[in-house]
Amino acid sequence: MSFNTFGRVFRFTSWGESHGPALGAVVDGCPPGLALSEADIQPFLDKRRPGQSRFTTQRQEPDQVRILSGVFEGRTTGTPISLMIENVDQRSKDYSEVARAYRPGHADYAYDAKYGFRDYRGGGRSSARETAARVAAGAVARLAIPEVSILAWVSEIGGDAVDPARFDPREIDRNPFFCPDPQAAIRWEKLVDDARKSGSSLGAVIECECSGVPAGWGAPLYAKLDSELAAAMMSINAVKGIEIGDGFAAARLTGEQNADPMRPGNDGPTFLANHAGGIAGGISTGQPVRLRVAFKPTSSILTPVETIDRDGAAAEIRTKGRHDPCVGIRGVPVVEAMAALVLADQKLLHRAQCGS
């Protein structure tokens, strides 16, 4: 990928800042003839949308997507699909403090160091608002991989994890935390509320499972399926870690414990375990692709933090304004979108070389 384009054959290019007039993505290389309308994209944007509960930022954005090209008579034409989402609620506020001083944990200082200056309004390009473009592009990618179903959820907030024994996929959309464990959801309500009220923030872990991925997707050695997924997830704001299958836990297993034995099955092998997370040698094995993503706590907190200003002088900053007490929560549709984008690209790459 390069700069603001992701993918090789199924590619998307994202653009836009937090407080610009709009943001969007151009999806290129999409197979022709797929039924596509705004209605196929909007539900995923709605799932990501802010302001839907007191547990996320109160910024109000309708996030209505418009398809500006690449679709004719309801079907993709094979030409670039331009998606645009207008920014509506750029509350006029005083940005002089953020313009002057660097918020620790944010990209403020790094952007200035790289580009010499920055669009400081709401984080500019490094704002999580850009993920709306990913989610929109991801919705298109899903249409290119109908054989695959992708499901992500929050498995941990502030160190409090769900109980695998109580995992129920139907619960995920029944609470504001995308939590598959109703009891954890109740605990998290207090946890996140306390963080919000005290002006603090929490980290989270998101898990994602992609089922229906046939064996054979992946482009070894430098576009391996797991390598691509790692790059995709690590490109999401606030992500600091990624695991495929058992991830770091696998480093504590023996070879026997970590093996995924195979037995004859009806269609390909039946695996007796999935420590590998559905990927071996960078290629899908036909098992569900499993991954985990770590989100750091939101860097914007009310507690004053020591910092410096643009002139290098000592300063102190407390980030006022609207923020997610746990930015990881809204990462769920983003993780799903990035997984869909990687899989669509890998499907097409595989078809290019291997013909099916």
Next chain:
Amino acid sequence: MSFNTFGRVFRFTSWGESHGPALGAVVDGCPPGLALSEADIQPFLDKRRPGQSRFTTQRQEPDQVRILSGVFEGRTTGTPISLMIENVDQRSKDYSEVARAYRPGHADYAYDAKYGFRDYRGGGRSSARETAARVAAGAVARLAIPEVSILAWVSEIGGDAVDPARFDPREIDRNPFFCPDPQAAIRWEKLVDDARKSGSSLGAVIECECSGVPAGWGAPLYAKLDSELAAAMMSINAVKGIEIGDGFAAARLTGEQNADPMRPGNDGPTFLANHAGGIAGGISTGQPVRLRVAFKPTSSILTPVETIDRDGAAAEIRTKGRHDPCVGIRGVPVVEAMAALVLADQKLLHRAQCGS
């Protein structure tokens, strides 16, 4: 990246199989005028070389590198640098069993599923031998980033971690485990010996620190420095997880705990912590870039494992032959090489856009 090429501006293309006549890499986009000879590359290959202790595979490979192009009168010319390493010790053995049955945890089944057949000798293209090409290319990359020093070590084997209080970088090359803690090295000796003798295997965690990276490297949003590092590390054989800075631990911290406050410094800010691992918004901050990589236990074990053969019939396989009881150990020079390759590419990308 695509297939077997890694990088955008500073790129390398790797080729070769475990049991072919040779393997190698073509390094392209390298700045001209850098002093380069085989002697600059060989030490890194020697560090990775097998058969140096009883804790690694007994395959004997001199891994002598030859520079076939791109260097004139001892300096890089700016044209492609072709590096070749001949395979010497491809012990003639009977591969009929591996050819017939799939080794769980290996890429055998996935390669067959993708390509229809595979070079089964020693794992073919998916063999860890390919990492020799990475290490050679990485040695060239280091020359392009003299401002950076890269150091990796094994921080954990089979769940037994080093004691940070006893961390001593000088110890790393004094034991066969690249272990910075002499006491852990002693414990690991027994640990790995037991695994080797019992035909089992162990996983490991490698840590890497890159100091001297100036603030400003990184190509947001889809070639962020951390995203690139994640892709690079996840492309290494047996790697299942990657963390930047505190990684998954950050998901358990509050915003206050995770902040990296800044104070005025002589040259840029002085950071009071480095939870972020030297990267914010995908761009280096000038702090040391820190990452952790999880290696699964070697999949080749003597214990028989249930599997299927090429015809889908039930089978059982135990991997005889020469193997690393803990493949992660030899991952140290590979992790360093991949870090160097990412940083060299990002340095050039930054220079392209921002002019310095």
Next chain:
Amino acid sequence: MSFNTFGRVFRFTSWGESHGPALGAVVDGCPPGLALSEADIQPFLDKRRPGQSRFTTQRQEPDQVRILSGVFEGRTTGTPISLMIENVDQRSKDYSEVARAYRPGHADYAYDAKYGFRDYRGGGRSSARETAARVAAGAVARLAIPEVSILAWVSEIGGDAVDPARFDPREIDRNPFFCPDPQAAIRWEKLVDDARKSGSSLGAVIECECSGVPAGWGAPLYAKLDSELAAAMMSINAVKGIEIGDGFAAARLTGEQNADPMRPGNDGPTFLANHAGGIAGGISTGQPVRLRVAFKPTSSILTPVETIDRDGAAAEIRTKGRHDPCVGIRGVPVVEAMAALVLADQKLLHRAQCGS
């Protein structure tokens, strides 16, 4: 490049169809800190705009560009610059005939063969309207190469060439043909008028000179400067040929005649000739970069042409509606834009590898 993205470091992605709501481009990798506003782009779009004389299509398009991202306080931020141009005059007409039958010389049949169906309104994605996106992106590229000045003109229409002896750059913008020879401009007026009235069309040759290109730009061997220019020009609608320097004429010269001797100069060599068109070995020599581009006659003509319909049955088609009697004329700003885009990319690529 791939699909709808052009360039490596300075890249742009174009989107949009002739009769969609809008078209545009996302410019990525642009250096930060460049002064940019719509006013820097509009003049180039105006130059290309249709309906300005009876010698071009009568479609009326204001072609007003909007900058949607990547600019803050009047300067480029280094993040993607999204440019949008709305389609206004999509005259509602009956497209049933074009939808049914294939227009020879147009992309109709090829698009159906590739994608299975097509957006037939005004040529859809293959319409020359897409060149507006190139011109807008090219205007941004010019800002990245202030050292270069690019000038293109029409040197031949329908086989009637300008007289080099009468070449006067100031004339180019004084007539509707971008013709540097006032007498040729008078002849062309009748020539193009006759073609227009008779429902026929004419081809043209455009010449372009880029001065100020320093020696050293170009990425041998597969992104050579001339190779890039050839790809860029051949990607323009209706282009069928490209020459660098003397082009095909050089194939009729001897080595002595074709030599470009050098003499000591104040700043680099003084060349006694420029048969090479300023490029040797794919790298700029510091001489003006000279190229010629051949445009075929507009395929849309009133004369009925034998063809087939979507069912493969015999048909006859005459293209009614608004068309350029000589599409090459409006190619001038497009050729300039593509040259600027190639040079900006090569400047950045050179800086990446060679550091200046």
Next chain:
Amino acid sequence: MSFNTFGRVFRFTSWGESHGPALGAVVDGCPPGLALSEADIQPFLDKRRPGQSRFTTQRQEPDQVRILSGVFEGRTTGTPISLMIENVDQRSKDYSEVARAYRPGHADYAYDAKYGFRDYRGGGRSSARETAARVAAGAVARLAIPEVSILAWVSEIGGDAVDPARFDPREIDRNPFFCPDPQAAIRWEKLVDDARKSGSSLGAVIECECSGVPAGWGAPLYAKLDSELAAAMMSINAVKGIEIGDGFAAARLTGEQNADPMRPGNDGPTFLANHAGGIAGGISTGQPVRLRVAFKPTSSILTPVETIDRDGAAAEIRTKGRHDPCVGIRGVPVVEAMAALVLADQKLLHRAQCGS
């Protein structure tokens, strides 16, 4: 493409200099299961090989290719195919003059300007010897497009063209000029002999026809089939011009004259003409793909030419040693190879997006 890699999905990376130990190419993305051995490549290298007649350079190179990876049991595995050709006849000569002074028309000055210094032995990387790597890679590409047959020939030398009425494909391999017109071949013998004896050189035009290309290959808008072919051909040493179909001649036709009318055919349309050269809108139409390539006269001539040396002082140079009096002649297998490489890549790209 970038630097020394060509292609998107079917890619090759070339390396090596005129006087290095070897040169080669790594072919990546090749479909698996294709029968491949050195014997499939050697004939094409033999066709290009120097020293086969007095009309080409007397350098003696066996140009024996070795396959170092990517093939197992006689079939491509889908992993990178490394091809190596050793340089044998690097006649030890005195290069001090070339090292000191710049040969006009050669890349000498441009390479110094770009890289600061250069490998001056036999032109280093800019030597036509590199085309051996292209020819080897092209031979592999042909296997990926069995449906296509590619034929190139010399149609003009020093302005003396073949007579289309006497075109006979069987003649092409019966004379040292790849000339399809036996009478022209006789004339060229004297023409080239005279040039050789007088230490002069001649230019040439090569034509190429690719039949069997199905309708639908091509990746609009910036990887159009004609755009790709133009880039590929212009990247060949000494090429200064490229035409698709009628090329520049089309610029002198009217719309009626240039039309390619269609009639119902058994399998797709029957075209009544092929002015377009088999490409419309950047996509193949199913007609033969026709192109013409202009080669300048060899820049190395015995006549002394005015130039400057590395210090910028006036100098004079006459290129002694072994040279092709008409470098275009040996361009025939190179043009064929580049056409094959473009078509293989476009076939795979098409399959990726459109599924067949």
